[in-house]
Amino acid sequence: MAAVKLHPFWQFLIGTASIALLAMVCYALGDSMDQWAVALILLAAVSVLAVLFDIIPVLAAALLSALLLNIFFIDPIPDYKIRDTESALLFFIYLFIALVNAVLTNRLRKQEKKIRDREEKEKTIKLYNTLLNSLSHELKTPIATIIGSIDTLKEIDPEIGSQQRMELLAEMEIAGNRLNKQVENLMNMSRLETGTLKLKRDWCDVNELIFLVIQKLPATDTIRIRFEPDESLPLVKLDGGLIETAVYALVHNATRYTPKQTPIEIVTTYNKENNLLIDVLDSGLGIPETEISHVFEKFYRLPNSGTGGSGLGLSIAKGFVEAHGGTVCVANQAQGGALFRIVLPVEISRLHV
Amino acid sequence: MNKPTVLIIDDEPQIRKLLEINLSSKGYAVRHAESGKEGLLLASSHFPDAILLDLGLPDMSGHEVLRQLREWYSRAIVILSVQNGEADIVNALENGANDYLTKPFRVGELLARLRSAIRHSDASTVVQTVETGQLEIDLMARVVRRAGEIQKLTSTEYNLLALLARNEGRVLTHQFLLKEVWGISFQSETQYLRVFIAQIRKKIEDDPNRPVHIITESGVGYRFQ
Numbered sequence: 160m161a162a163v164k165l166h167p168f169w170q171f172l173i174g175t176a177s178i179a180l181l182a183m184v185c186y187a188l189g190d191s192m193d194q195w196a197v198a199l200i201l202l203a204a205v206s207v208l209a210v211l212f213d214i215i216p217v218l219a220a221a222l223l224s225a226l227l228l229n230i231f232f233i234d235p236i237p238d239y240k241i242r243d244t245e246s247a248l249l250f251f252i253y254l255f256i257a258l259v260n261a262v263l264t265n266r267l268r269k270q271e272k273k274i275r276d277r278e279e280k281e282k283t284i285k286l287y288n289t290l291l292n293s294l295s296h297e298l299k300t301p302i303a304t305i306i307g308s309i310d311t312l313k314e315i316d317p318e319i320g321s322q323q324r325m326e327l328l329a330e331m332e333i334a335g336n337r338l339n340k341q342v343e344n345l346m347n348m349s350r351l352e353t354g355t356l357k358l359k360r361d362w363c364d365v366n367e368l369i370f371l372v373i374q375k376l377p378a379t380d381t382i383r384i385r386f387e388p389d390e391s392l393p394l395v396k397l398d399g400g401l402i403e404t405a406v407y408a409l410v411h412n413a414t415r416y417t418p419k420q421t422p423i424e425i426v427t428t429y430n431k432e433n434n435l436l437i438d439v440l441d442s443g444l445g446i447p448e449t450e451i452s453h454v455f456e457k458f459y460r461l462p463n464s465g466t467g468g469s470g471l472g473l474s475i476a477k478g479f480v481e482a483h484g485g486t487v488c489v490a491n492q493a494q495g496g497a498l499f500r501i502v503l504p505v506e507i508s509r510l511h512v
Numbered sequence: 513m514n515k516p517t518v519l520i521i522d523d524e525p526q527i528r529k530l531l532e533i534n535l536s537s538k539g540y541a542v543r544h545a546e547s548g549k550e551g552l553l554l555a556s557s558h559f560p561d562a563i564l565l566d567l568g569l570p571d572m573s574g575h576e577v578l579r580q581l582r583e584w585y586s587r588a589i590v591i592l593s594v595q596n597g598e599a600d601i602v603n604a605l606e607n608g609a610n611d612y613l614t615k616p617f618r619v620g621e622l623l624a625r626l627r628s629a630i631r632h633s634d635a636s637t638v639v640q641t642v643e644t645g646q647l648e649i650d651l652m653a654r655v656v657r658r659a660g661e662i663q664k665l666t667s668t669e670y671n672l673l674a675l676l677a678r679n680e681g682r683v684l685t686h687q688f689l690l691k692e693v694w695g696i697s698f699q700s701e702t703q704y705l706r707v708f709i710a711q712i713r714k715k716i717e718d719d720p721n722r723p724v725h726i727i728t729e730s731g732v733g734y735r736f737q
Contacts (some may be wrong), residue, residue: 296700339616359599359731361686362703364710370721371728387720394703400598507705 170212173218178204182227188402192204194232194246198253201228205257209264217265221257228253289458295472297341301334308334347404351478356401358482362508363399365392365427365435372407373425380414386425395435395510401479402437402503405487408472409439409499417443417496429507432487437501445491454489476501517558520544521577522550522566522592527615530562531564535620539714548572552580562588565609567600575604579691582608588629597684598731605685611685612732639693640678647716647725649677656716663715668693672705673712674685676726676736685733694721709734 165173169234185197201224211484235244308327311381320348366388373384406425414425421442426434446454453459455477480487483505492498518540520531529670532542543558548569555563561582567574574591580587591604592614601612610629613622642649648657653672654661665673672693678683686705690698698704709728713720727735 276521311598335616362706364706366721367706367710371730374722403730510703510707 165212167213167216169217171219172485174212174216175223177208178220178224178227182224192232194228194249195233198228198249202253202257202260206260206264209261210268214261214265217261218258219392220340221254221261225250225254225257258413271475272331280391286457293458295353298338301338301341304329304334305338316459344475347475347479348471351482352476356478356482358398358401360396362394363397363402364394365437366390367436368399368403369406369425369427372410374404375407376410376414383414383420384410384425385422385424389427392427392429394510395429395503395505395506396508397483397503398479402501404477405479405501406437407437408476409437409487409501412440412472413441413443414498417441429505431505433504435501435503435505438505439499440492440496442496445495445497446489448491450487451491455487515539515541516561517541517543517625519551519554519558519560519563521548521563521569521574523547523568523570524566526534526692527566527592530619531550531622534622548574548577551577553723555585559585560587562590562626562633563572564590564592564626566592567597567604567723568594575600575607578604578607586633588626588633590625590629594660601732602685602687605683606687610723639678639680640680642680642736644680644725646718649674653677657679658716665712665715666684669715672708673716673726673736676734680736683729683735685735 165176178201181201182197185192185200204226205217206222208220212220229250233250306330311327312324369386369388373386375380376384410423410425417423423442424438424440426436426438426440430436455473456470457474459474460470477487480501480503482506485501485504487499489497489499489502516539516555518535520528520542522528522533523545523546528544528546532544535542535663543554543560548571551563551565551569554560558621563585565574565581569577570598578589578591584704584727588610589608591601591609591611593601597614604612615623639651640652642651646659650656654670654674655715656665656670656673665716670687670705674691675692686702687699689705690701694701694704713719713723713726716725717723726734727737729735
């Protein structure tokens with residue numbers, strides 16, 4: 160069980176207060192409570208505290224409970240002196256069990272934490288390795304293209320025709336844009352990871368935002384997009400740049416992983432719960448149910464998903480949407496294809512576009 | 513007429529080289545400085561027609577160079593900035609920069625920005641009509657025509673469009689537009705801007721959803737072209 164993170168002062172206060180309260184209740188019940196029964200009840204309370212709190216406050220509560228047991232419940236009451244052997248036995252066994260209980264539980268918790276830390280560290284190392292692999296591939300490929308094209312142009316220029324020259328230049332351009340996009344992704348990721356992301360919420364025309372996303376796509380993809388702007392949509396307050404990046408990631412993802420020429424639909428809705436919904440629906444094969452929960456994980460890519468892509472886009476989209484207090488999810492549509500949905504709680508303007 | 517002179521203040525030799533080759537091939541005389549201090553010195557000794565200023569300099573902040581330049585230099589200053597630096601860009605534009613480019617930039621874009629920045633910083637040019645594509649804005653008669661047909665604009669719509677058109681090719685920040693058209697107390701009311709820009713686009717653009725005249729510069733402002 161996870162430890163409750165309270166300041167030690169509060170742990171002391173809550174621990175001792177709950178023991179005192181419990182003792183008072185037992186005392187008020189009077190004769191119906193046997194000293195052994197009270198001991199068990201207090202012991203149970205100490206055990207619960209041991210699971211929740213640090214060692215020192217728990218030991219304090221254990222000692223207090225032993226003291227209270229002795230004064231108010233061990234015959235004759237109220238007195239701190241112990242007269243018969245049975246009572247002495249009860250007191251010392253109680254004290255012993257309470258303390259051992261506190262110490263053992265604490266040790267167990269520390270052990271658990273150590274294991275958790277180690278797992279966390281292993282996960283980080285794994286992530287770091289994935290990052291390096293993915294990065295070196297994603298960055299080196301376009302760099303190789305650029306350097307190789309330059310060499311070709313420099314050294315065997317007279318032998319290649321102007322047609323091939325233009326092709327090489329076009330490849331260099333694509334590689335440059337790809338590098339730029341990757342670096343942008345990495346910068347966005349680091350803004351998210353380091354917590355330096357600051358939202359600049361401003362009034363935003365959602366239809367305009369969607370059209371800006373569509374414009375940024377390559378022309379071959381633009382023609383696949385179906386989007387009917389909803390004229391009744393109010394202006395909403397959000398960080399336009401971030402949401403544009405998030406929507407772009409979803410749409411770009413759809414263009415990459417569905418067959419060419421199949422339509423991709425974008426639908427925006429403002430619902431009764433004051434949420435803005437942005438849906439991206441494709442008509443591809445959908446996502447295998449076993450993989451669906453991993454789609455937004457960092458560096459995750461569907462098995463056999465072909466070359467290119469760093470697996471960062473969707474996790475950045477998720478980060479940016481969550482920074483707005485929103486959610487992003489994915490499901491397969493009944494008629495086939497995937498549905499990605501961004502849900503954003505937004506403030507709306509009274510002014511109408 | 514003499515060649516217009518451009519001063520490049522950027523610490524990256526590759527960028528300076530790239531800019532120099534392109535600018536001299538387009539008929540500009542080019543000077544360059546590697547640091548803010550050197551830039552300020554060259555600016556005062558050569559009084560160039562335009563300055564390309566990188567915001568990330570090794571010795572002092574580009575914003576500081578801009579501030580010191582604007583104490584006496586009234587010609588065109590175009591800022592070079594990195595991506596995701598909208599706050600930086602808006603700040604520089606509010607402090608007197610004429611326009612901006614984000615690295616990596618396209619060369620065609622660079623030349624267009626520079627040209628319009630130089631044109632606008634020359635106060636002697638008075639624009640009477642702005643014509644672009646099918647659109648014609650007669651700033652004297654306050655008349656807007658699209659494909660020869662007069663468009664009815666409200667007075668606020670017209671004021672906003674005229675302000676953008678007079679600064680053709682230049683980015684104008686949200687705050688600047690709001691202050692000029694609605695007044696100083698409306699500077700943060702960007703919702704007005706969104707609504708009016710959408711309305712103007714419906715009247716002047718062939719496809720208001722794919723505007724070609726009023727371009728959105730995300731996080732910064734609008735540009736008329």
